[in-house]
Every structure is written in structure tokens, then in C-alpha cells.
Amino acid sequence: MLSAIEIEKISHELRHVPVKKAACIEALKIVQQERRWISDESVADIAAMLEMSTAEVDSVATFYNLIFRQPVGRHIILLCDSISCYVMGYTVLRQRLHEILLIGYGQTTADERFTLLPNACLGTCDHAPALMIDDDLYRDLQPADLEQILEKYH
Amino acid sequence: MERPLTQHIPDNGAALHLREYEAVGGYSALRKALRDMEPAQVSTLVKEANLKGRGGAGFATGMKWSFVPMNVPGPKYLIANADEMEPGTFKDRWLLEGNPHQLLEGMILASYAIQATDAFVFLRWAYKDAAREMRQAIADAYTAGYLGKNILGSDFSLEMQLHTGVGRYMCGEETALLNSLEGKRATPRAKPPFPQVSGLFGKPTIVNNVETLSWISHIVNNGEAWFKSLSHTADGGTKIYGVSGRVNKPGAWELPMGITMRELLEEHAGGMRNGYRFRGALPGGASTDFLTDAHLDVKMDFAGVAAAGSRLGTGTMVVLDDHTCPVGFVHNLEHFFAQESCGFCTPCREGLPWTEKILWSLENGTGEPSDLELLERHARLLGPGNTFCALAPGAMEPLQSALKYFREDFEQHIKEKKCPYAHHQH
Ligand SMILES: Cc1cc2nc3c(=O)[nH]c(=O)nc-3n(C[C@H](O)[C@H](O)[C@H](O)COP(=O)(O)O)c2cc1C
Ligand code: SF4
Ligand code: FES
Numbered sequence: 001m002l003s004a005i006e007i008e009k010i011s012h013e014l015r016h017v018p019v020k021k022a023a024c025i026e027a028l029k030i031v032q033q034e035r036r037w038i039s040d041e042s043v044a045d046i047a048a049m050l051e052m053s054t055a056e057v058d059s060v061a062t063f064y065n066l067i068f069r070q071p072v073g074r075h076i077i078l079l080c081d082s083i084s085c086y087v088m089g090y091t092v093l094r095q096r097l098h099e100i101l102l103i104g105y106g107q108t109t110a111d112e113r114f115t116l117l118p119n120a121c122l123g124t125c126d127h128a129p130a131l132m133i134d135d136d137l138y139r140d141l142q143p144a145d146l147e148q149i150l151e152k153y154h
Numbered sequence: 155m156e157r158p159l160t161q162h163i164p165d166n167g168a169a170l171h172l173r174e175y176e177a178v179g180g181y182s183a184l185r186k187a188l189r190d191m192e193p194a195q196v197s198t199l200v201k202e203a204n205l206k207g208r209g210g211a212g213f214a215t216g217m218k219w220s221f222v223p224m225n226v227p228g229p230k231y232l233i234a235n236a237d238e239m240e241p242g243t244f245k246d247r248w249l250l251e252g253n254p255h256q257l258l259e260g261m262i263l264a265s266y267a268i269q270a271t272d273a274f275v276f277l278r279w280a281y282k283d284a285a286r287e288m289r290q291a292i293a294d295a296y297t298a299g300y301l302g303k304n305i306l307g308s309d310f311s312l313e314m315q316l317h318t319g320v321g322r323y324m325c326g327e328e329t330a331l332l333n334s335l336e337g338k339r340a341t342p343r344a345k346p347p348f349p350q351v352s353g354l355f356g357k358p359t360i361v362n363n364v365e366t367l368s369w370i371s372h373i374v375n376n377g378e379a380w381f382k383s384l385s386h387t388a389d390g391g392t393k394i395y396g397v398s399g400r401v402n403k404p405g406a407w408e409l410p411m412g413i414t415m416r417e418l419l420e421e422h423a424g425g426m427r428n429g430y431r432f433r434g435a436l437p438g439g440a441s442t443d444f445l446t447d448a449h450l451d452v453k454m455d456f457a458g459v460a461a462a463g464s465r466l467g468t469g470t471m472v473v474l475d476d477h478t479c480p481v482g483f484v485h486n487l488e489h490f491f492a493q494e495s496c497g498f499c500t501p502c503r504e505g506l507p508w509t510e511k512i513l514w515s516l517e518n519g520t521g522e523p524s525d526l527e528l529l530e531r532h533a534r535l536l537g538p539g540n541t542f543c544a545l546a547p548g549a550m551e552p553l554q555s556a557l558k559y560f561r562e563d564f565e566q567h568i569k570e571k572k573c574p575y576a577h578h579q580h
Contacts, residue, residue, distance in 0.1 A: 016315065017337070018355055024337035025320060034247055037278040061494075065321035078280075082241035083440055084398040085485040087478050120323060120490055121241040121440075122280050125472070126396060126404035135282045 002045045006031055010049060020050045024060050028067050038066040060081040065119070073108040073115040075153045078132045081118040084125035093129055096120075100150065113153065156384055157392060157408040158372045159365070163252030169287040171292040175255040183371035184259055187266060188308040193224075196267035196374065203378035204390055208245075209235055209326075209363030210438070210467050211544075212389075212456040221268025221350035222268040222358045231359040232270040233335070234261055234367050236277040236284070237319060237326035240439035241490055242472035245394040245406055246364040250277070250284035250555055253368070258314070260370035262300060265312050268360055273314045277330055279321050288316050323494035326545050327384035328361040330496065341498045342543040365394055387412030389455040393466075397423035399473030400430045406470070411453040415445065418471065431476040434559060438467020440487050443555035444474070464555070479575035480560035481567055484553055485513035491549035502546035504538045509553065516564065519571040526564055528556060 002010070013026040024062045027046045032038055038061050047057040061067045079097065081090055099117060101109050108115040127139035138149055162170050162178050175181070187196055201216025211473045222230065234257060249257060261273050275288055294312050295301045303311045322340050324330045329343035332354050343349075353359025369391060373381050382390040389411050395418055396406035402424030409422070415437065419425065426432050434446040437454065443464035445452060452462045459466040474483055492506035509532045515521045533554035536546040557564065566574055 022335075022337040022355075025334065026337070029320060043402050053224050060337065060339055064319075067320050081486075082490055083436075083483065083486050084242050086483070087399050087472070087475070119280075119321075120239060120494065121243070123238050123244045123247045123278070125242050125398035125470070127405060128398060128404075131472065132280060137280075137282070 002031070002042075002049065003034060006034055008047070010046075018113045021052055021056075024052065024057060025064070028057075028061055028064075032067060036074075037071050042055070067149075071108070073112045075108065075114050075134055076132075077114055078119035078122070080120070080122045080130045082121035082125075084121070085129040090129040092143050093141055093146065095113055096146050100147060109137035114150070145151065158384070159249060159256065159392065159394065160252065160408040161481050164298055167248070167252055169251060169291075170253050170255065172255060172291070172298060175253070179375070180255055180371075181259055181298075181327075183374035184262055184266075184300060185306060186305050187263055187374055188310060191266050191374075193269055196263060196370075199378060200267070200370065200373055203373045203381040203420070205366065205369055205373065205381070206386075206389055206456060207363055208365035208393070208469070210240070210441075210465075212466065215362060215366055218350065218362070219264070219268050221348060221359060222360060223351065224269065226358070229272060229355070229357045230268060230270045231354045231357060232261055232265040232268060232273040233331065233354070233359065233361045234273070234275045234364055235326060235328065235331060235361050236275055236281070236364045237323075237331065238278055238281070239323045239326055240468055240470075241487070242436060243396070243439045243468040243470045244395065244398075245396055245468060245470055247281060247284060248394065248406055249364055249368050250281060251287055254284075254287045255295065256368050256371065257288075258291055258300070258369035258449065261314070262295075262305070262312055263370045263374055264362065264367055266310055266362065268358070269310075270312065270360070273312055274335060275314075275316045276325070276335065276421055277316060277318050278325070279319050285316065285318055292316060297513070303524070322496075323490075324496045324543075324545065325543065326502075330543070331361060332359065339365075339496070341496045353458050353534055362428045385411035385455070387453055387455040387458065389457065393469050395454065396470035397473060398470070399435070400427045400475040400477075401425065401473055402427055412453040412458065414451050415471075416450040416454055418454065419450070420471070423473075426473075426475065432473065433476050433478075433480070434474045436467075436472045436474075436552055437464050438469050438471070440468040440472070440490060441545075441551055443551045444559055446559050464551070477575070479517070480556050480563045481513060481516050482573065482575065484556045485510065485517055487552050488513055488549060491545065495545060496543075499542040501536050501551075502541045505532050506546065506549060508532065509536075509549075516567040519567075519573070521568045521571075523568055525568065526557065526561075529553060529564075533557070 009030045013023040047054045073079045130139045205215045206212040324340040325334045330340040334340040349359045393411045398404045434444040488510040492510045495502045497503045533550045538547045
């Protein structure tokens with residue numbers, strides 16, 4: 001069931017759009033912000049509220065890279081794996097992250113602290129290699145920087 | 155050297171807020187247009203300046219606007235494309251974070267020219283600072299009377315919204331962007347009808363790049379002759395160029411349109427790092443053909459780069475050095491394109507993963523001599539005219555040019571059954 005807050009926020013979005021369906025992505029963002037990920041139940045709840053089929057909502061949810069259809073950790077690490085970061089050695093960062101966190105791409109640490117994902121160009125290529133953790137951007141990275149950065153997230 | 159777009163952005167990259175923007179002449183173009191100009195005069199001025207779109211394709215902005223039907227009632231839309239997801243591209247970020255009101259003023263003027271009722275900034279998810287600055291700038295512009303009902307006492311009204319995306323390269327393609335704004339999957343639409351006639355929610359819509367729209371206030375204030383005088387070539391204005399890769403000073407600079415690749419690399423990016431040699435570069439992001447050291451005197455404007463067999467694209471260059479494997483470099487690009495293909499049409503959906511797989515087999519030593527021909531066939535079959543949108547043809551540009559310029563590297567991978575580069579970067 002959608003929470004009162006979720007319903008209120010989605011209703012607010014509905015005021016800005018000519019048809020209910022058009023709020024689908026906003027609704028997914030709102031629910032994900034509250035619950036970290038989008039479960040089958042959430043897909044069905046959003047579908048009911050926006051008068052869409054669950055398949056339609058799911059087709060949108062699964063299309064976008066940053067809508068998560070599986071449980072994720074408390075913090076999301078997005079490692080840029082695009083071209084400038086490739087040239088500047090992101091693969092060494094990936095290796096170091098695997099060693100520290102003992103997880104690969106798409107996996108979550110046992111304590112649910114981090115989920116590690118590759119991400120397309122973060123638009124900071126003159127400071128490659130780069131990664132984001134939640135809303136924070138880290139640039140000009142060296143593998144030795146990683147441990148200290150990860151410390152900040154609990 | 156004039157730098158109209160970036161000269162007021164503080165060196166630390168912090169945003170120019172409303173009062174500071176007004177203090178350097180901000181919103182004077184809007185006052186002037188609303189007081190002295192008809193909407194059509196704004197369009198005509200932009201057309202005469204011959205402003206070409208900075209989103210990658212270089213389409214003439216005034217011409218694009220002229221396709222909007224003017225005497226129909228009902229909503230019309232103006233959208234700033236701030237999705238910036240082309241790998242190697244980081245130019246719009248600078249304008250969004252540093253001078254948000256310059257973009258807003260340009261958007262309001264563009265909206266006035268086409269008589270739009272609503273405007274959107276479609277911003278990529280990753281640009282958190284830009285989102286904060288844009289949100290603040292929109293709120294401040296409403297308070298100051300630059301947005302909302304009867305702007306500056308005129309009879310022109312405009313509502314503005316910020317939309318942040320949820321991550322997909324295809325959201326930058328203008329018709330896919332419209333679908334995404336309508337809450338759908340970001341797959342492209344058939345053209346015609348063109349968005350100028352039937353766009354967002356079936357209403358006339360203009361989509362322009364951030365850098366393009368950031369020009370409008372300056373052109374309104376200073377005129378078309380001034381705009382043209384900023385450039386070294388027939389394409390007017392300045393351009394935000396960028397360089398990334400193993401150069402001494404990677405970065406972005408606003409420079410006269412049409413500077414040479416050599417000036418950009420050597421004077422601005424400080425040349426190659428010690429111990430690294432230049433082998434080639436993608437001149438304007440991931441979906442442009444390689445240029446090599448034979449092209450260093452090419453003028454980086456739309457016509458100059460096209461004559462050299464590539465595209466100006468976004469104007470942000472990615473450098474390939476002699477310690478980086480060209481096959482691995484192209485594999486990385488094709489991996490990106492295969493991941494981001496929207497799957498709507500078969501050549502791209504099937505062809506890109508296949509391309510990626512062949513390149514990977516070359517890298518891990520299982521490539522066959524026939525693979526080169528197979529790659530060339532892909533470059534042809536996924537090229538212009540064979541797919542539904544420009545993603546796949548763009549993906550083929552670096553591949554086809556790498557096969558041409560770095561052929562011996564591809565052949566060496568097959569002959570030696572391994573990647574000959576020391577650090578195999580996967
Ligand atoms: C796959 C794909 C991604 C694109 N991404 C962007 C983008 O992020 N930003 C942008 O301005 N244009 C992008 N474009 C180009 C747009 O479709 C469109 O041409 C552009 O926004 C028009 O603006 P302009 O006329 O001001 O250049 C992309 C095109 C394709 C095919
Ligand atoms: S070319 Fe690729 S991205 Fe474009 S419509 Fe076809 S499948 Fe989608
Ligand atoms: S390629 Fe990594 S930030 Fe652009």
C-alpha cells in the first residue's frame with residue numbers, strides 16, 4: 001500500500017500533468033525515495049493510482065537505469081565506466097572496490113551498506129576517473145582514496 | 155577575446171545568482187524584447203545570426219523555430235535539453251551550474267519568440283548541483299517577475315518547470331525526451347510529424363540544447379553582426395570546447411568557433427602528458443569519427459570537422475594516447491551504446507551487442523580474421539538510414555574510423571591472439 005506521504009506527493013504531481021499516466025516516472029521516483037526500491041507491490045499500487053496496467057508501469061520502471069526493481073543498499077555507488085574514465089583507469093578503481101566491499105556490479109554488501117553499479121559518463125570527464133555515492137560526486141580519484149571516502153557512509 | 159557565455163561565472167564554478175546576474179546586464183534582453191520587439195523579430199534576429207544548435211547536429215536554431223505554427227490557440231512548449239549523457243561531454247554542466255539565469259533568460263526569450271505557454275528544463279539525474287541551482291534560479295525568477303503571469307507587465311506569460319530524469323542516454327534524443335516527459339519509456343517517435351508541429355502532448359514543441367539557448371539573450375542585446383564577429387569562421391559565436399584524456403590540463407574553455415584542433419590540444423589542454431603520444435581523438439563526444447594527427451590543423455567548426463570526415467558534435471574531445479588500446483577504447487564505446495540502445499529497432503538492438511561481442515573477442519585473444527569484415531558490415535548496416543534514430547549511426551562513427559586509422563592494431567590482436575597493450579584495461 002502507498003503511504004499517506006507517497007499519495008500526497010503523487011497527487012501533487014498529478015496537478016501538473018494533462019493525463020494521469022504522465023506522472024508515472026515521477027510516481028516511481030517518489031516511491032523509490034521513500035523505500036529505496038520499487039517492489040512488485042509498489043508497481044501495482046502506482047498502476048492503480050494512475051489508472052494504468054501493471055505491465056505498463058513495469059515497462060517504464062525497467063527502462064530507466066536509476067529505478068531499482070530489486071532491493072538495494074543504504075548507499076548507491078555509481079562508478080563511471082565510460083570512455084574518459086576508461087582511459088584514465090576506472091578499472092583499477094573497480095578492482096579496488098571489489099577488494100574492499102567483496103561485491104561485484106549489481107550486488108549489495110551483506111550489511112546492506114552499499115550497492116555497487118556501473119554508470120555511464122557522469123559528465124565530469126576532465127576530472128576522470130569519477131564516481132558518485134548517493135548525491136556526492138568524487139573526481140580525480142586514485143584507488144588509495146577509496147577507503148577513506150567509503151568511511152563517510154554508514 | 156570575448157567569452158559572453160562564461161565570463162561572469164566565478165572561477166570556483168559557483169553559480170551567478172539573480173542579483174549578480176542583473177548587475178552584469180542580466181534580463182536586460184528580456185526587457186528590451188518585451189518592450190520593443192514582436193515575437194517574430196526575435197526569431198528573425200536569431201535566424202540572421204545563423205546560430206547553429208550546440209546539441210550535436212548543428213541545426214539552424216532560427217529555422218527550427220520558424221516551423222512552429224504561430225496562430226493556433228492552446229499550449230505550446232519550449233524545452234531545454236540538459237540531459238548531457240554523451241560520453242566525454244561536460245560542457246552544459248558548466249553553464250547549468252555557473253550561469254542558470256542566462257539559460258532561463260534565453261528560454262524565456264525563445265518562448266516569447268514561439269509564443270510558448272510552458273517551458274521545461276530536462277536535466278539529467280547526475281547533475282545534483284545544477285538541479286539545486288536551477289531550482290533556486292526558477293524560484294528567484296518567479297519572485298522577480300521574469301516568469302509567471304504578465305512578465306514585466308507585458309501580456310506575455312510563461313510557466314517554467316524543472317524535470318530531473320532517471321538515467322537513460324536516449325532521453326537526450328529529442329522525440330524520446332518528449333516521451334520521457336510524458337512519463338513513458340524514452341523511445342523515439344516517427345517523424346513527421348515533427349515536434350515543432352506535434353510534440354509534447356501533441357502540441358507544438360521546440361527542443362534546444364542548453365548552450366544554444368544560453369546564446370539568445372546575448373544575440374538580442376548585441377545583434378547578429380556582433381555574434382558573427384566572435385567566430386574565426388562562417389559559423390558564428392564562440393563554442394565551449396573541452397578536452398579529456400591524458401593531456402596535461404584537461405578542461406573546458408569558451409573559445410572562438412573554429413579554432414584548430416592543435417590550438418585546443420596544445421595551448422589550452424597543455425599538450426600530451428609526459429611519456430604519452432597523441433594517436434587520435436573523438437572531436438565531439440563518443441558518437442563522432444576519430445581524427446588523427448594528420449588533422450591537427452582542422453578548424454573545429456561544423457563545416458571544418460565535417461570536411462575532415464567527422465562531426466563537431468558536442469565539441470568536447472576525447473583523446474586516445476599510445477598507451478591505450480584503440481580496440482579496447484572502441485569496445486568501451488560500443489559497450490555503452492549497446493547498453494543504452496532502447497531496443498526499438500532490430501539493427502541497433504541486435505547489432506550493437508554483436509559489435510561489442512566481436513570487439514571483446516579481439517581483446518581476449520579469440521578474434522578471427524573474418525571479424526574485421528563483420529565489423530565493417532555492422533558499420534554499414536547500422537549506419538544512417540537503416541535505424542530508427544541516430545543512436546546506432548552515431549555508435550558506428552568511432553568504429554568505422556578506428557577500423558580505418560588503427561587497422562594494424564586490430565590485425566595485431568588477431569595475429570597475436572591477445573591484446574598487445576600492457577595494462578589490459580577491462
Ligand atoms: C541518442 C541521442 C542522444 C542525444 N543527447 C542529447 C543531449 O544530451 N543533449 C542535447 O542537447 N542533445 C542531444 N541529442 C540531440 C537532440 O536530439 C537534439 O538534436 C538537440 O537537443 C537539439 O538542440 P539544438 O538544435 O539546440 O542543437 C541527442 C541525440 C541522440 C540521437
Ligand atoms: S537506433 Fe537504437 S536507440 Fe535508436 S530507436 Fe533504434 S534501437 Fe532505439
Ligand atoms: S567518462 Fe567518466 S565522467 Fe565522463
